[in-house]
Amino acid sequence: MKSDLLIKILDRLEWLEDPLLCWGVIDGGFSTEELREVIDKELANGQEWDLSSDDVIEVMSSRALLVHDSNISPARWRTRNGETMRLLARLRQYFLDQNWQSGTNLISDFRYARRPRFYPKRDHSWVTALDGLHGATDTQRSVIEVMTQRDGQHDQLGGFQIRATRHLLTALQGQTTTATVVGAGTGSGKTNAFYLPAFSYLAGVTDSSAWTRALAVYPRTELLKDQLDTAFAHACRLDTLWKSMHGRSMTIGSLYGSTPTNAQNVRASYRGWGKRTRGMASPQMRCPGNGYSPCGGELIWPHEDIDSGVERLVCSSCRRVFDQGQIVLTRQRMQNSPPDLLFMTTEMLNRGLSDLNLRRPLGIDAPAGRKPRMMLLDEIHTYDGTTGAQAAMVLRRWHHSVQAPITFVGLSATDDQVTSITPEPEELEYEGAEYLLALRSDPTSGASVLSTTIQASMLLPRAQDEPGSRVSSGVYGTKAFVFTDDLDVTNRLFSYLLDAEGQKYSWGKPTSIKPPLASMRTLPSGGDPTQQRRAGQVWDLPSAIGHKFATKGEGLRVSRTTSQDSGVTAESQLIVATASLEVGFDDPDVGVVIQHKAPRGVAAFLQRKGRAGRKRTMRPYTVVVLSDYGRDRATYEAWDSLFDPVLPDLVLPIRNRAVLRMQATIAMIDWLTSQLRQQNIPKTTSAWMALGQKPAETFQPGRETQRKAAEILSAALRDPDRQRSLHIWIQNALGLTDAETNEVLWHPPRPLLLAAVPTLRRRLLHNWAVAGPNSVDEFRDLMGGNPLPDFFPMNLFTV
Ligand SMILES: [Zn+2]
The missing domain is CATH 1.10.10 (Arc Repressor Mutant, subunit A)
Known part of the structure; x- marks a missing residue:
């Protein structure tokens, strides 16, 4: 059938x-x-x-x-x-050995909607993508032809993808900085609206020497890795074309915590590469196969290549080899030979601006004509509040250091002329269904709203398919996610859910110690079950689906994902999650998203909701469990706007004084680095480290650099020209007015020239000395390789 x-x-x-x-x-x-x-x-x-x-x-x-x-x-x-x-x-709360009639009703009321899911129509041929575009070349057409190929045919494109392609390619022909936002739901092909124009543009660059042409910046590494795989697959598809055009392959690199300094450094455990018999396994990407059908195998950097400093990855599954013509694996090589396309985190960009090792990959000091031209900012909705403001400032600082017109794609709060490209209503098609529910906890039950979330979390995964049999053939999923906004609740919820499933956490894994609470909803051995069934207290549906929950060991497989422990095991059926799962986690088996209490932000809630039903055929549930009070009550009453939100325009608090002062101090370090660079300091200086810790005894230039830095800072305090140079740098790097810059430089709290600069100068001159009663102890005032820990934190973005 x-x-x-x-x-x-x-x-x-x-x-x-x-x-x-x-x-x-x-x-x-x-x-x-x-x-x-x-x-x-x-x-x-x-x-x-x-x-x-x-x-x-x-x-x-x-x-x-x-x-x-x-x-x-x-x-x-x-x-x-x-x-x-x-x-x-009909959910009730009752415990093992309690009779069902004595259970209290948990839900006083609910709101329900079922609606068709919608997707942007794909009804344009790739052939039309560049129609009417001034200056479109055959090379660009070939790129789009290759990128849309699938099984000997071509994927159709959505109207918004074509508009984005034409718009961005036009912007790239100009000599000004522009910002464009491409907006569409998850799984709608938003990424290709960037990749199609980006790769077309890259193919058209005739200078084939090594320099960074485009950067892609991600708020979290999980998301970066996911997109790196996609981009690398595209690069592999385009390889033949690239070689015929440029005489070489396209190069890709990724720069974040696990990028080794040099080949040997890949063995350092803090880089996160896995030890294997043959070599070290990449935590950054998986095998793209031929670029059309991903292989997904682990990529190993063989020991013999590490020893001889050759950058090469071998797939442990299909044995394909990716050599240094395609990938740039180490920071050292990025500096000597930057990749065409560089993936990095916002955090890395923040610190990299004052790291001389990373000048070239970031496009700083590059000669005209060899500067980056594009920057992709992915999942911009995750940048809200002060994090968003910090990110916006980091981008301004980078833009200031690069000194070139950039085509920003994503959201840029740094630019007022933001253009938005989204699918028009008539470009959408409707298919399948999704179920949206708001459950209101019964305030008279005496049970807490957490009990309602727990009982709903016991039932909903069991109303999805049983993972072994999958009777619905993909109409429903096998997994449920439970989100809360409160880390404390997350931890409690996890242990309550384990308990409800008859398990406890010991020796790092759950162990069954009693029957799951759901066993109370199996058939009683004696008596007439009719009343119990009518009351909804016998779960025949889960049994019909194939779930077993009568005895010890038959509880759901529960796991937890927070920023402390990320990673969901494939067999999990119920996953307690916090923000770290919102982006970059695509599990096709997720059929239910449960939100405990009113979500704090609309954009984040939409991300969570989007975790369920990644396949178009699936009919996902989004269930919000609410109390009867406060914000929850208001959310319940306006429940339709929860599911059909009008996203508020993202107004970033970039004028937030605290953010501004923090970024001004970091920009001062950037300025100091550029000043130091003219004084013949070692080419490998990373300012945060060089100015924030005791130099190694064996490294003579280390102390020398610190002395030079102290001199520059002294000059900034008394020499009007030096001071003017710092003033202009801060003003331009952060996009401030003259008055705002003066405010940051001279007025409390923590004025740059009256507090930060003298503090750093004193520390550098006096070796971070702290005066004791009888002596002066040097290097006592250090804090983890941050030159000014009291002015800005080491991590601005890590969550
Ligand atoms: Zn492979």
């Missing part, structure tokens, strides 16, 4: 159930006659003359898409969603 026929019938049945569910009536259903009638009509519409309605009922029952309830009179049929809703609305 064709699955799209089943989906059409399911859509129709759910559509008929919807009105009652929306009114809060959950005991309704279809009689067998009604069900046959609806299905016969759909079969006739689809001209399916060989099938009977009973055939369809049988198949849908076997996939647990339909369930039969014979405990009410007359007996009724419900869809899986209809039955899930009934069990959910």
